[in-house]
Amino acid sequence: MSVHELARSIGSSRLITDPAVMDSYRRDEAHLAEPGHPAAVMLAETAADISEALKWATAHRVPVVTRGAGTGLAGGGTAVEGCLVISTTRMRSILEVNPDDQLAVVEAGVINADISRAADEYGLMYAPDPSSFEISTIGGNIATNAGGLRCVKYGVTRDSVLGLEVVLADGRIVRTGRRTVKGVAGYDLTSLLVGSEGTLGVVTSATLKLQPKPKRAPVTVVGSFDSLRSAADAVAAVVRGGIGPSLLELIDRATLRAVDDWKRIGLEDNTAAMLIAQADGVDADAAAAAMQKHFEQAGADFVAVSQDAAEAAQLLEIRRLAYPASERLGQCLVEDVGVPRSKLPDMLESIDRAAAEHSVKIMTVAHAGDGNVHPTFVFDRTADGSVPEAVWTAADEVFRRALELGGTLTGEHGVGVLKRRWLSLELGEDSMQLHRSIKAAFDPLGILNPGKGF
Amino acid sequence: MSVHELARSIGSSRLITDPAVMDSYRRDEAHLAEPGHPAAVMLAETAADISEALKWATAHRVPVVTRGAGTGLAGGGTAVEGCLVISTTRMRSILEVNPDDQLAVVEAGVINADISRAADEYGLMYAPDPSSFEISTIGGNIATNAGGLRCVKYGVTRDSVLGLEVVLADGRIVRTGRRTVKGVAGYDLTSLLVGSEGTLGVVTSATLKLQPKPKRAPVTVVGSFDSLRSAADAVAAVVRGGIGPSLLELIDRATLRAVDDWKRIGLEDNTAAMLIAQADGVDADAAAAAMQKHFEQAGADFVAVSQDAAEAAQLLEIRRLAYPASERLGQCLVEDVGVPRSKLPDMLESIDRAAAEHSVKIMTVAHAGDGNVHPTFVFDRTADGSVPEAVWTAADEVFRRALELGGTLTGEHGVGVLKRRWLSLELGEDSMQLHRSIKAAFDPLGILNPGKGF
Incomplete structure (x- = not known):
C-alpha cells in the first residue's frame, strides 16, 4: 500500500505521515484504550476527499478510523495499527440555517x-x-448518538437528525433521510447510521432539526439530601408526576466532596447527594414549585428555587466540574449505564455496594431524569501500568446489575472499545449475528473502524 | 409444501385454508393493489406460533405476508400468490402498563x-x-411508522417505540431496543424495523413510550380562507412562529364540498380551504391567540377560537369525514406526499395544476403542520376495470413535484405496492442497493412480504 498514492489524489497538504504529529490523533478521551499507530492521518476538507480516501482504503484493505474532536469516552476514536485516521475537523461549514423549515445543514x-x-x-x-458541546463535533455526536443535559426534555442526537450525507466503505457518497418532518420511503438508514460509531460509513454532513428556543429563562431548583436513596426517590417522583423538567441532574457525595476540596463550594457534612433541576416552559414556575414539593416530600434537608441566571450557572458549574474534579484524584474510568427510571435508587445502591465490596473509589453523577448514570471509577495504575483488577471486577458488577434492572451498558457514550466485552450480554447472540450481517452489508471488507462498537 | 405440516405444529384451529374465508385476508385498504391467493391464513396467538410458521415458511420457501387490521393505504398487507398470511389480530394482550417508567408492553x-x-x-x-386509531393495530402502525393528527406535536410511531420483539425469517425470536429512555449499545435495529413494512421480520410485541396527557383540554382554532395559498401561508407562519400546535389540519374546497353535500355543514360559497388547529399545553390560550392572529394576517375571512369540547369534536369530525366523503364520489387513490413545511403552498398549487391539466378530480387534506399532504384522486374505473391513465399521469406529476421541492413520496402511509415504481427516484440507486443488502441480511431467502416496500 502506498500512502503517496493517496497523497497524490487528495493533495499532500491534507495528509500527515510524521509519527510525532500523528501522535495527537491516536486517542480520544478513553484513556484506558490502547491505541495503535496510524499509517497516515487525513485532514479531510470535502466529502470528495473522504470518498477518495475510502476508495484507496478499499483497494489496499486499510482500516479507517474517523474522528471529530476526539472527545469520545468509550474509545470509538482510538487508532488501530496501520490505519488511516480521517479527521473531519476542517469540515466546519454551516451550509444552511433555514428558519422556515426549522432545520440546519x-x-x-x-x-x-x-x-x-x-x-x-x-x-x-x-x-x-x-x-462537550463547546468542543465536540456534530460528526462525533452522530457517531455516538450523544446525549446531554437537556435531552431529558429535548431528546438525544438521533431525535434531531433528519438526514445524512455519508461515504460508504467503497467510496460511494449516499444521502439518507430527508428535509421533511415525516417520511417513510425506505428503511430508516439515518437512525441506523446514528450511533454506529464509524463502523458503517463516514458521515460528511447532516440535516438537523432545529427547535424553538425555550420561551423563557429556566427556573432552577436545587436540593440536598442526606441519603442517595431519598435523592433518587425524588427523581422518581418527578418523573411519575409528568412534570417535564428541562434538566434533572444528580451529583453524589464523593463528587461533591472532590469539587468542594478543589473549589470550596461550602459543602455540608451530612450531604449525601444533590439534585439540580430546571424547567424552561411557560409553566416553569409551576413545574419548579412541583419539583420543590417532590424534593421536600422525598426528604431533602434543603431546597431552593432560583430565577437568577448567574446562580443557575454556578450550580451547573458544579455539575460540569464533576469529571475534572475526579481526574484530579487519579486515573478515571467513566461509565455510562442506563436503567428504567424507577430503578434509579436500586442502581445507585448497587454502585455503592460494588465500591465498598471491592474497595474501589466510585464517584457518581447522573442524568437522573433519563435514568442515565455515570459512575466514575477512580484509581492509581498498578506498578506495571495496568488497571487494577478490582476496578474491572467492580465495573463488571455494575454493568451486570444495570442489565438485571432492565437497563443498558451505555446510555450515551457508545460501546467503543471499552464496553465491547460486555455487549453480547446485553444484545444476545442472535442480535449480535444480525449486527454482523448489517455490518457486512455496509462494509464487506471490514475496513471501517474495526474492533469498535457492536 | 404442506400446509398440514404447519397445521400439525401450531394447531389447526389457528389455520384457515378455506378460500372463501381467506378472501377477507387478501387486501388492505389499498383497493388499487391486485392481491394474490394465499395458501393459508394463520391466526397467530403467540410469538411461538409465528416462530413455527416462519421455520416452516423458510423450509418450504413460502412467502409470508403479515397483517394487522388491514387498514393500510399503500398495499403493504396485500396477499401475494401462494403466500402464508399471518394475522396478528388475536394477539391482543396489553402485557404491562408501567406508570413509573412511562412505558407499556x-x-x-x-x-x-x-x-x-x-x-x-x-x-x-x-x-x-x-x-384509523380506533381500528388499526400497533403492529400495523409499527410496520408503516404511522403518523396521525397529533404527531405534529408528539411525534410519529417510531418516536414512541422503545423496543421490539420480532421473529426473524428463519423463526428465531429476537428482542431489540430497551426499557430505558436512552441507550446506544449496538445499532438501532428498532428504528430500522419500524416502517419496514413486514420485509425484515414479524413484530410480535412492542415496548412503547407513554407520555403525560395534556394538562388541559385543547383550545381549537378554525379559520376559513378564500384561497388555498393564503391558508398554506397561515400554516407556514404558525410553524415559523414556533407556536407548537398539537394539531394543524388543512381541508380543501373539494373535500369540504363533498362533506357539505353529504352532511350539510353550511359551507360558504367562497371558502377555498379550512384550517383546524389545536393547542393543548398550559399556554394553550396564548398559542390559540397567536394562531388566530396568523390566520387573520394571512387573509382568513373567518376565524373562531373555541374552548368547547363538543364544538371541537364537530370540527374534527369534518376532517375525519374527508376520506369517506371522497369514497362516495368514486374510486379513490389516497396519496401521501410530504414536503418541507415552507413548500406547502407550492405543493398545494402543483396539485391543483395537475388536477386541472389532466382533468382529474383531486380532493386534498393535509397534516399541514408537518407538511404532509394527502391528495385523493377520485375517478371512475374504465370499461375494462382499470385505473384511467390520466390518474397515474397526474399522480406521477404530484410525486415528482414533491421530490423537486425536497420532499418525499410518502409521509406516513408507506411504500407498500402502490408507490414502488417511484421509490428509486427518491432514494437513488446506491441507496436502493444498500436497502437490498440490508434486506438480504435479515431475510436471505426473500420470503418476507416480497414485492413490498423498498
Whole structure:
C-alpha cells in the first residue's frame, strides 16, 4: 500500500505521515484504550476527499478510523495499527440555517455549540447538548448518538437528525433521510447510521432539526439530601408526576466532596447527594414549585428555587466540574449505564455496594431524569501500568446489575472499545449475528473502524 | 409444501385454508393493489406460533405476508400468490402498563386506541394517533411508522417505540431496543424495523413510550380562507412562529364540498380551504391567540377560537369525514406526499395544476403542520376495470413535484405496492442497493412480504 498514492489524489497538504504529529490523533478521551499507530492521518476538507480516501482504503484493505474532536469516552476514536485516521475537523461549514423549515445543514466537523449560535438569531436552537458541546463535533455526536443535559426534555442526537450525507466503505457518497418532518420511503438508514460509531460509513454532513428556543429563562431548583436513596426517590417522583423538567441532574457525595476540596463550594457534612433541576416552559414556575414539593416530600434537608441566571450557572458549574474534579484524584474510568427510571435508587445502591465490596473509589453523577448514570471509577495504575483488577471486577458488577434492572451498558457514550466485552450480554447472540450481517452489508471488507462498537 | 405440516405444529384451529374465508385476508385498504391467493391464513396467538410458521415458511420457501387490521393505504398487507398470511389480530394482550417508567408492553394485535385507554388511569397516553386509531393495530402502525393528527406535536410511531420483539425469517425470536429512555449499545435495529413494512421480520410485541396527557383540554382554532395559498401561508407562519400546535389540519374546497353535500355543514360559497388547529399545553390560550392572529394576517375571512369540547369534536369530525366523503364520489387513490413545511403552498398549487391539466378530480387534506399532504384522486374505473391513465399521469406529476421541492413520496402511509415504481427516484440507486443488502441480511431467502416496500 502506498500512502503517496493517496497523497497524490487528495493533495499532500491534507495528509500527515510524521509519527510525532500523528501522535495527537491516536486517542480520544478513553484513556484506558490502547491505541495503535496510524499509517497516515487525513485532514479531510470535502466529502470528495473522504470518498477518495475510502476508495484507496478499499483497494489496499486499510482500516479507517474517523474522528471529530476526539472527545469520545468509550474509545470509538482510538487508532488501530496501520490505519488511516480521517479527521473531519476542517469540515466546519454551516451550509444552511433555514428558519422556515426549522432545520440546519452542517458539515461533520462543525462544533455542536456553533449550530445553536447560528440558529439563535431566528429564535431556534439545536437541542442535544453533550457536556462537550463547546468542543465536540456534530460528526462525533452522530457517531455516538450523544446525549446531554437537556435531552431529558429535548431528546438525544438521533431525535434531531433528519438526514445524512455519508461515504460508504467503497467510496460511494449516499444521502439518507430527508428535509421533511415525516417520511417513510425506505428503511430508516439515518437512525441506523446514528450511533454506529464509524463502523458503517463516514458521515460528511447532516440535516438537523432545529427547535424553538425555550420561551423563557429556566427556573432552577436545587436540593440536598442526606441519603442517595431519598435523592433518587425524588427523581422518581418527578418523573411519575409528568412534570417535564428541562434538566434533572444528580451529583453524589464523593463528587461533591472532590469539587468542594478543589473549589470550596461550602459543602455540608451530612450531604449525601444533590439534585439540580430546571424547567424552561411557560409553566416553569409551576413545574419548579412541583419539583420543590417532590424534593421536600422525598426528604431533602434543603431546597431552593432560583430565577437568577448567574446562580443557575454556578450550580451547573458544579455539575460540569464533576469529571475534572475526579481526574484530579487519579486515573478515571467513566461509565455510562442506563436503567428504567424507577430503578434509579436500586442502581445507585448497587454502585455503592460494588465500591465498598471491592474497595474501589466510585464517584457518581447522573442524568437522573433519563435514568442515565455515570459512575466514575477512580484509581492509581498498578506498578506495571495496568488497571487494577478490582476496578474491572467492580465495573463488571455494575454493568451486570444495570442489565438485571432492565437497563443498558451505555446510555450515551457508545460501546467503543471499552464496553465491547460486555455487549453480547446485553444484545444476545442472535442480535449480535444480525449486527454482523448489517455490518457486512455496509462494509464487506471490514475496513471501517474495526474492533469498535457492536 | 404442506400446509398440514404447519397445521400439525401450531394447531389447526389457528389455520384457515378455506378460500372463501381467506378472501377477507387478501387486501388492505389499498383497493388499487391486485392481491394474490394465499395458501393459508394463520391466526397467530403467540410469538411461538409465528416462530413455527416462519421455520416452516423458510423450509418450504413460502412467502409470508403479515397483517394487522388491514387498514393500510399503500398495499403493504396485500396477499401475494401462494403466500402464508399471518394475522396478528388475536394477539391482543396489553402485557404491562408501567406508570413509573412511562412505558407499556403490548402484543402486536392490540388496537392503537386501547393503549391510551389502558394508560389513561395513570394520566398517560400513547401519542401516535393515525386516523384509523380506533381500528388499526400497533403492529400495523409499527410496520408503516404511522403518523396521525397529533404527531405534529408528539411525534410519529417510531418516536414512541422503545423496543421490539420480532421473529426473524428463519423463526428465531429476537428482542431489540430497551426499557430505558436512552441507550446506544449496538445499532438501532428498532428504528430500522419500524416502517419496514413486514420485509425484515414479524413484530410480535412492542415496548412503547407513554407520555403525560395534556394538562388541559385543547383550545381549537378554525379559520376559513378564500384561497388555498393564503391558508398554506397561515400554516407556514404558525410553524415559523414556533407556536407548537398539537394539531394543524388543512381541508380543501373539494373535500369540504363533498362533506357539505353529504352532511350539510353550511359551507360558504367562497371558502377555498379550512384550517383546524389545536393547542393543548398550559399556554394553550396564548398559542390559540397567536394562531388566530396568523390566520387573520394571512387573509382568513373567518376565524373562531373555541374552548368547547363538543364544538371541537364537530370540527374534527369534518376532517375525519374527508376520506369517506371522497369514497362516495368514486374510486379513490389516497396519496401521501410530504414536503418541507415552507413548500406547502407550492405543493398545494402543483396539485391543483395537475388536477386541472389532466382533468382529474383531486380532493386534498393535509397534516399541514408537518407538511404532509394527502391528495385523493377520485375517478371512475374504465370499461375494462382499470385505473384511467390520466390518474397515474397526474399522480406521477404530484410525486415528482414533491421530490423537486425536497420532499418525499410518502409521509406516513408507506411504500407498500402502490408507490414502488417511484421509490428509486427518491432514494437513488446506491441507496436502493444498500436497502437490498440490508434486506438480504435479515431475510436471505426473500420470503418476507416480497414485492413490498423498498
